[in-house]
Amino acid sequence: MNYFALTIIGRDHPGIVAKVTETLFHLGCNIADSSCTILGGQFAMILILSNPGMHDQKDFETTFAPLEADGLSVFLRKLQPGGETAPEIEGEICMISVYGSDKPGIVYPVAKELGDRQINITDLNTKLVGSAQNPVYVMMIEAVLPAGLDIEELSSVLNRLKKDLQVDISVRTITPVEL
Amino acid sequence: MAVKDILLYPHPMLKVVCTPVEQLDDEVDALIQDLIDTMVAAGHSVGVAAPQIGITRRVVVADVSHSKLGRNANHGLLTMINPAIIEQEGCTLSREGCMSVPDYTGNVTRAESVVVQFLDRDGSKRVIHANGFEAIALQHEIDHLDGLLFLDRVSSLKTDLFRRKKR
Known part of the structure; x- marks a missing residue:
């Protein structure tokens, strides 16, 4: 096929x-x-x-x-043969919210920190909201943490970014429950 | 007594409204044991409903005490015959999956706490107040008795993070 x-x-x-x-x-x-x-x-x-x-x-x-x-x-x-099957990504799923006054350079620094740590982004949505005078940028990321990297470590990295970029960032784990 | 295979959707039994148990006999007791054995054998499972092993009767078992999410608030192993949710309160969102629907999860909104009335394995009438993960698990399992899968309850697309609202 x-x-x-x-x-x-x-x-x-x-x-x-x-x-x-x-x-x-x-x-x-x-x-x-x-x-x-x-x-x-x-x-x-x-x-x-x-x-x-x-x-x-x-x-x-x-x-x-x-x-x-x-x-x-x-x-x-x-697609190349095999390109239709998703790789098995094992690891803790987390949700990252990034939001703040709109300015250039919000997505890239966040994505770079994640990419550098082999954190796999599985979903990413961004939206420009707020008013024309006060545009607010919102980014929601769902990502899978690689083995050996815990959410506390990611939080501390993102807390540093928060100060650098002057945006709000929060992280939480999503635990899919099989019932 | 026996570990049964979990039926997978589109098995028609998963969409059947199950019949109430009229009397507690050896057959019902054996069914409960099969459900417990199947749940335990599945390792990660926190509950199994009778239709998931091909018996369309109103029986579920649940035990969230071994899971991280339910460890701190639970009633241990629950064996429920003819369970009915008689009260519910609050609203909570979680990402659910189901052994009968492999490889798919969805965001489902459920009551945060429920009061469930049921007959226990020994025939005693019980009413429990379940919270948190145990409440979610019970609602999920009891849904199976009405032929409902979590797919019928998905409240938002996983990727739909920005709710579209009317201005």
Whole structure:
């Protein structure tokens, strides 16, 4: 089975998902994992597709032209074999909230501290909120801590950042419970 | 007496409204033992409902005393026949998973504390007040008796951290 990553973005309006999935259905594509949301005024779709009949990006030819004509930007890429399976990430899950008056350079310093410690970001959302006079930046990160790194250590790193960046940061663990 | 296989969704028995137990007999006692054995064998499990082992009767077992989250507030091993939540209070969010729905978790809102009425294994009528993780576990297990999975209770997308509100 061949897997493809499909990204579609366009001005949000009702009916985008219906139009996109109609196209995919007629192509015989299976939607495996997907995540779609509104970002700014745009509706952004990211989908992992499989299709037994499609071997190559070229097989899709001009299938997406009508979507493009509707104002959607469509990007398709073939996944390397095995690219559809998520790696097993073992470790403590934590949630990191970062927020403060908007300024350049909030995301990168936080992400760098995490990346330097092999902390795997599994979800990241940012949003600009507040008023035009007082814009507030909010970033929510879900991440998996590597073995040997505990949440206290991460907290102390982020506390240092908090002072440097003049933003508020808090960390807590999420314990998924299997019942 | 026996460790049973946990049924996985889409097994139809997981979506059945289970029937109340009319009388405590050897069969019910054996079912309770199977549920306990299955729960213990699953190691990490804090509760099993009868439909999860293929018996659509209103019986659950739960024990959160061995888990980190429930260690400090629990009633030990609970064996519940015909359990009913008669009061509930508060609201708490946790990320739940289920042995019958592997590889998926979701944020579920549940009551923070519940009062549960049930018949115990020995036939005695009991009412307990459960808090915290034990309350969550009991609500989850009792849901199984009504054919409800945590998937029916997911309150927000994991990634939906910014609630969209009307201005």
